[in-house]
Amino acid sequence: MKEKKKNIWDNSEFWNKELDFLKSIIVKTELIETTKWGAPVYTLKNKNVLAIGGFKNFFTIWFYNGVFLKDVAKVLINANEENTRGLRQWRFTSKDEIDEKLVLKYIYEAIENEKKGLSIKPQKKEMPTSVFFQEQLDGNSDLKKAFDAFSPYKQKEFLEHIESAKQEKTKIARFEKIKPMILKGTGLNDKYK
Structure with missing residues (x-):
């Protein structure tokens, strides 16, 4: 049994x-x-x-x-x-x-x-904003072009990664780490997929 x-x-x-x-x-x-x-x-x-x-x-x-x-x-x-x-x-x-x-x-x-067909439709979340990140994009056209080539989902991952930092120095350190990834066209979490 x-x-x-x-x-x-x-x-x-x-x-x-x-x-x-x-x-x-x-x-x-x-x-x-x-x-x-x-x-x-x-x-x-x-x-x-x-x-x-x-x-x-x-x-x-x-x-x-x-x-x-x-x-x-x-x-x-x-x-x-x-x-x-x-x-x-x-x-x-x-x-x-x-x-x-x-x-x-x-x-x-x-x-x-x-x-x-009654159901709750998933709420579309607004794209996070980051003044710090936008300043970096505005100052570097290659970076902006590379960032704009990502899907909205991948853009959101980068923005949330930067904005979840509580201190400015952490934002800067995170940005320095992801900048080469963006320029190469590598998403934040691509290595896990």
Whole structure:
């Protein structure tokens, strides 16, 4: 008999029965189970709809676009206000807290929202600015030409590298290090790719 592989999200053995119960509810829907990031993720036409996992103090079902759910029972939370825009979690601490009909209601609504194409679009981040770096470019036309040849993504890497320095002397040292790279057409992180 094969031993069941433990998911990395399952930080303890406390929640196996509870997660299996959630799975028994989810399989009643048209969602397809897959494993992503070490957790059971349920998809519709290869789009992530929800996932489940066990943590130290709770187990959860999370909805990738949960922000669009009506949340009539007021059970959903945003686990990370600073970074999470769409994902919402429903946390449980015992199997007794799971109301199958209510869970199915939320799942069916999430499926319908997915079919409607409701999703949070990634925010386009503004290109960072650097007065120091711009002064260097303005004073060296070859450097400016070489920098302008990079993709916006690679330009952003250079700018963030310079601007993340807290002291002026660190900015200068970083600039001196990346200047030959720019002139050669080598991106900041190319050696890691």
